[in-house]
Amino acid sequence: MSTPRKRVGVLISGRGSNMAALIKAAKDDDYPAEIALVLSNRPDAAGLDHAGEAGIATAVVDHKPFGKDREAFERALDATLRAHDIEIVCLAGFMRLLTPWFVETWAGRMINIHPALLPSFKGLDTHARAIESGVKLHGATVHYVTSDMDAGPIIMQGAVPVLSTDDENALAARVLGVEHQLYPQALALIASGRTRIEDGRVVVSETTETPAALIWPV
Structure with missing residues (x-):
């Protein structure tokens, strides 16, 4: 069954x-x-x-x-x-x-997706702030929702490079593509019972093989 x-x-x-x-x-x-x-x-x-x-x-x-x-x-x-x-x-x-x-x-049943690699760039205007700060990697985070904004336990993250030619719109579009991949995967982890929260951190069971590092610029 x-x-x-x-x-x-x-x-x-x-x-x-x-x-x-x-x-x-x-x-x-x-x-x-x-x-x-x-x-x-x-x-x-x-x-x-x-x-x-x-x-x-x-x-x-x-x-x-x-x-x-x-x-x-x-x-x-x-x-x-x-x-x-x-x-x-x-x-x-x-x-x-x-x-x-x-x-x-x-609590423990509500998740959110944020367009930044938390805990960096909480709140609004994340892409413009990422470009202004000079970071080389940006991305998106799926996290459990807590009373503190954009501060709940992190479930999954996805990263993209920040290009020297990027403006806010170009970077936002690249991150949105990651969001559309990330959110369904994170929801699947939770719905299948593969996540638990220990000491404020999300532990995922049965993780797959560790991927190669994303390094930018190459």
Whole structure:
């Protein structure tokens, strides 16, 4: 008897390109998770149409009617996730800061992808800051969500070289390509039960052969 796939809810605020990557990966019958819900705080989020066309349930909890009551908004989010029996939450361009209540409610079951090699370049404008700093490698990180922004235990990372000809847009495009590979792989690790958190660090079981180092410039 095959193991039931984990039910995943993806939270978006816009076009949801990482959401689309997760949906594509989950079409494989061997993938250990199914995208069971795409939920947005914006009724006009373009990603809702993509999810609907893929046959995935969608929902909207508009944050605006809740005003400054963030927890009331998040309780509505939580109720929607539970109504769809969601087990894992993936943030994919969800542009709302989450309260400690919501984070604790989904602790160990909510992940995010950040366009930088954490702990470097937390927050916004990561690509411009990477170029300005002169780093030679940049990339993306999938991590568990904690109350501290972009500070949760790191699950996976992917790196790209920073070219001397890069501007912010060129570097962003290269990193986005890595994000679309990284997020489905990280979700698969979690959904298959291959990760655990020990002393604030993620330990992955049954890791594959260690790859060669990425060194740049060569």
